[in-house]
Every structure is written in structure tokens, then in C-alpha cells.
Amino acid sequence: MAGAEGTVEGVRRANLSRVLRLVHEEGPLSRASLTEETGLNRSTIGALVGELAAAGLVTETVPDVHYRAGRPSPNVAAATEVVAIAVNPEVDALTVAAIGLDRRVVLRERTELPDVAGVEQVVVMTAERVARWRTDELAGCRVVGIGVAVPGLVRSADGLVRRAPHLDWTDEPLRDRLAAATGLETAIDNDATLGALAEHLYGAARGVDDVVYLNGGASGIGGGLVIAGRLVRGSGGYAGEIGQNRPGIALPADRRSGAQGTVEDEVSRARLLAAIGLHSADEPTLEAAITMSPNAEIVAEVERQRRILATTLANAVNVLNPSVVVLGGFLATLLAHDAEGLLAAVAAQTMPANAEDLVLRSAALGEDRLLVGAAEIAFARLLDDPVSVAGAPSSPAGSGA
Template sequence: MTDSHIPGDGVRQRNLSRLLRLVHQGGPLSRATLTETTGLNRSTIADLVSELARRALVVEQAPAAVGRVGRPSPVVAASPDVVAIAANPEVDALEIAAIGLDRTVRLRDRIELDHLATPDEIAGLLAARITQWRGDALASARIVAVGLAVPGLVRAIDGLVRTAPHLGWTDAPVRDLVARATGLPTTVGNDASLGVIAEHLFGAGRGVDDLVYLNGGASGIGGGLIVQGMAVGGAGGYAGEFGQNRPGIANVTDRRAGAGVLEDEVSRARLLAVAGLASADEPTLAAVLHTSTSPSVTEEVARQRRILSTALANAVNVLNPSVVVLGGFLATLAGPDLDGLLQAVRAQAMPACAEDLEIRPALLAEDRLLVGAAEAAFDALLRDPTTLA
């Protein structure tokens, strides 16, 4: 293969990056649309698309000719055969997916766990599954990287998991362990921080510049922030830990965890318990809670909604988002009465801060954390497509 990239040619690299990001995030686009969007001339677009195609990062498709006059412009799409492996280790399972650069979820698996897996075990499980997929469904794919969404504090500079208390991990070099086990570049991030990026780019927060995202999972409640269109990570990358805040509980009879934090009171484990389930994925738990006629289920859901509404009102007062997105069991709590939750939040927030507020369930549903992990895995390639020969 001839490499047309000239070392130090920053303008060309940025233009290749821009085009690849456009078709990755926006889906298939015609050359004419790429020309109009970027302001580059047609010959430059043709040259850049040709290079991306030579690198097998994009494919060109025949355009639909319906309703068009003159010669139609070819359509450029991100390649489905360029793949990231995304993973989300939790207390009860390891979720793994293979996600194409075109954003298709090509494969997905859930490995149930009956114990808290160590970082070494997670690395081994990932390596084994990647080996299996490479010999079968991904035989013709190019796996470029691995991304992990971890429920814990992840140091931004090196992917060290400082603490994932529900997993029992402390100062775990997860990135290095997975990279060694798989032989692939690896990125590790907090699950909710990656979830907010996924929802901001492709889901319920698409086009929203000021967004608060709360994720409810088996390990508790995490959060992510988009402020003025930018993800907020904080000094060390630890921003958004809403679940560790001390909740304001107006009714003393609502308290269950003494001096516990928000995720001790608003809890997936408590919902599973009243539903009579030992474990369940998100759709199963949602179906059981929404169809149950048990008074204990109704009362527990209402109790958790009251506490959640206060926590959301505090976040709205501090950050003044236009949209709050709820994922995981928090979306289940919001359930069919989303407007009722919104009104409860507005009743406790400063009126000006909440007057235009919307609360939305995560649009990507079960895929949100895996899509976010894949975005982290694809980041280096999207910044510089010439890194993939």
C-alpha cells in the first residue's frame, strides 16, 4: 500500500480526521454534502475520500437516483469492518460488544459472573472472547482497539482505576493488563463519563450543549457532564460522582441506609429485592417493575423517585442543564411517569434554573456504555486516520 501521508502534514491529517469523524458520527454522506459541510473543494474531497478508502476506513456506495437531476454524488460511509471491542465489567456480569466504525453493534455477549472478577480475570475473559470472535464472525474485520467502561474512579492520564468499590478494585492497572492480554491498544474510562459521550453524540442528548447524565447500574450511580458542548472530566478525570453525594431526604421514613449516600438509597439492589429477583438485565427488571401490582414494589419505586427528584434538583441548581438524561435502572424509575418526575424536580429547584428543563431516558438503552467505550477506543484513529496502515 502506498502511504500518501506526509509526516508533519497537519492540515491534511486534520482534514482526513474531519471527514472520517463526519461519516462516523453522521452516517453515510454524499461527497456533495461533505464538500458543502467542510467548505473544501470537490477535488480535495475526492482526494481525501480516496485516501480513506485506500486505508479501508470508508466505503463508497452508489447513491439513490430518485428525484435527482444530473449526475448523483457518491455516498461515503464508515467501514463496518473496522471494529472496536467495548466492555463493561460489573459486579454480576461482563458485557462485551464488537462495534463497527459505522456504529453497528456487530456482536454482543454477556458473561454472567458469580463472584467479583479481578482485573486479571476481566483481561483474560476479554482476550479469550476476542480470540474466539477473530476465528469466527470477525475473521475479516480489523480490530483496532479495546475500550472499557468501568464503574469507578479512573485516572484520565493513564487509565489507572483508582477505586471501583463495588468491584473491589483499588489502584488497578486495568489498561495495561488488558493491553497485554489482548495485544491491542486499550482505553479505560468511567462508565457514566463514557455513557454521557455516547448519549451526547448519538442518543437523547444529541445536539444538547448543557447536559447532565446519571447512570444507574449494578454498582451504583455514576454521572457525566456536558457543559457548553464539552465533556467535563475534572482535574483528575473523576467528575460526575453523583452517587456519592449525601442525599436530601425530606421524609424521615424514606431513609433506609442511615447516613448512606445517594446510591445506597436509590438502588438497583433494592429494586431487585422487592421484585423478588436475584439478578436481571435492564429490560427484565423494567418489565417486572412496570407490570407488578405488589404494594411493596409500588412503594419502593415511589420512595426512590422522591429521593432521586431531590438529587436531580440539586444538580439542576448547580449546573443549570437544559436536559437531564437517565440511564439504566434510573430510566426504569422514571418509567411511564416522566412528567411526574420532572414536576417533582421543578418543585425543589430554583424556578429559573429548571424552567426549560427536560428529563429524558437514555435513547441508547443497554448499548449506551458500550457505545461510549467504543468511542474512547476509536478516538486515536478518528484524530489521526493515518495511524491505521
């Protein structure tokens, strides 16, 4: 849409984007609701919806029941056949999903890996899965692109994975390699940043303007920030790496990783698994094992990690003054163990004013939060310029988030 702003064509495209984004983010809406939400008149909404429907991006249905006199206002919904592929490589598994423009998780496959996957393995496995789905479960669907949530530093300028330490990736062009292997436009970002995006749009931080999000996964702890309603990436795309901070540890006996240990060295999914006696587990399995175990060693490890997590969160609250802190992955399990106790421990270490209205919440999207965020960046260009992008063929050249 570059250069079209302020022109009749530019206004039309902006309005198409606005309507499609509303039904994508809010769910099905009547034409009357769209008129009210946008401030546009009924005839303009009708023309915009008609154009989006002709492009295969929305569908309309007439409500079965209505209580007002006159013709009922049709419901407009994002087309179920438009999907994005979401990818999340981790140290112990690769998860790939297909997520609809209506935000349904259409397909989801998690493959546990015996060893840490290299970039080539991730590309091959993803490409094979996408090719299989497109001839089977996704036959008849329009796949608009791929979004990747990577547990590492992703450069905003070109999508290069600068460093994913737990995967042992350095300067890997994963975005471009996936695009070349699949023929689908690909976007990529840090996994915690995408978790923050998903929870801000649809989950525990929906409607909240100042949010700190921490994601606890197999590859450590990452953070995402929403400040004044905007996702913060930093100058290079590396903002939010709270897991790399070095918190003060009040009790010497709590330290496990030496004097220079980072948050993710001390607050660790691997340490929880070791205490339980598991090599690997998905999030629901780990949560159930921690919740149901009476083992004193597990309880002690949970309490140790909560003490260090409280200090970490207090530092973030003092610096950023969020109204909500969202915890995802195994960090949500640590919160659920005693939410009020963790909040009290955080408040005890912050400036009193910063903690006055502070709320700690578990991620509402569960184990799909990173995939939902990855799908969101895959849909970004379509949502920005619906008809132009929908009418264009898939490009093998990737694009950044």
C-alpha cells in the first residue's frame, strides 16, 4: 500500500484491512456491528464485505433468529479455508500446526526428537509435513504462509536467527530456507515475543496496554513486552530477554548454577523434569506431574524456583511498571502452585506504587500460545492488504515479521 495513503484507493484498502482484521480478531460480527465498530455507513460496509467475500476471505450467513423488525443483518466471519502454518522448534520437539484465519487450530502435530534438531532437519520435517497436509487434510484450503517461533535472537531486518543457544544455531537463515523449501512466504520472530503478541490479542492480556510476558519452555526463558499497547522488539529485534538477566539470589542454598547464573539457569524446566524423573514431557504432562506429586524433593524445587522467579519479576516490574504479568509454559505451573504467594513475594521486592494494581496471570492460550503468535505474523501481510495479497501467488522469497 506504499504511496497509496490518502488516495481513494488507499482508503479502500485501509477499510478492507480494517474489516478483515475485525472479524479475524473478534470473531464473527454482523454487518450492523461492523458499521458501528468502523463508523462507516451501511452501504460502504456492504461493498467491503462483498469484495472480501469475492476474494474468498470472509463468508456471510443470515442469523437463524432475530428479534428486530426488518431484514436481519448478516453475520460476517473469516473464511475457514484460509490457513497459516505455524512452526515452533524446541530442544526436544518440533511442533507444526495449521491455524485458520478464524483462529481455529485446524491441525497440530508435535514430534519428540531424541537429539537437538539442526536447521536442515527442521526445514525438511516442516516441508514434508506441509506437503502432506496440502494433499490431504488441507486440500482445498488456501495456505497463505508460514510463521516460525524460534527460542532465540531473531534479527528484525532480515529474519536471520542470530543465536539460539539451546538449539546451537548461529546466524542461520531459517526463514529463507523454509520459504525456498515450501514455496510459501515465511515470517519469523522470537518465540516469547510471539507469545506476548498472542496473549495480548487473544489471551490473558487482551485489552491490556502494558504487559510483561515470560515464556518458560524447553529452551529456557524468554520475554515479550507490550508497552502502551504496542509490541516492543528493540532496535535489532532482541528486546525482552529477561531469561538472560542475573537476579540477586537471597539464599545461597538456592543457587544451582554458580555465581554468574542467569534466570533460565536457575528457573528451569529441565531441573523440574529431573526432580520428577522424566526425560521429556509436553506442558500438560509436566503440569500434572508437578501438581499431583507428593514428593518432597519436587515441592522443594518448585519453591526454590518460585523464590528466584519472584525476584526476576520484581526487577521487571520496577523497570517497566506493567499492569499485568503473564506467565506461560512451566512458569504458569509455578504460578498456579500458589498465585497469591508469588504475587506477595514480587510485591515485597518492588517499589510499593509499582505493585499497587499489579496482576499475575497464567497464559490463557495454553500450549498453543506460541503457535497462535506465529500464525499471526504469517497472516500479517494478508490482514494489511487483503485483496492484493489474496490475489497474488505465493512467493518463495521470505519476508520478515
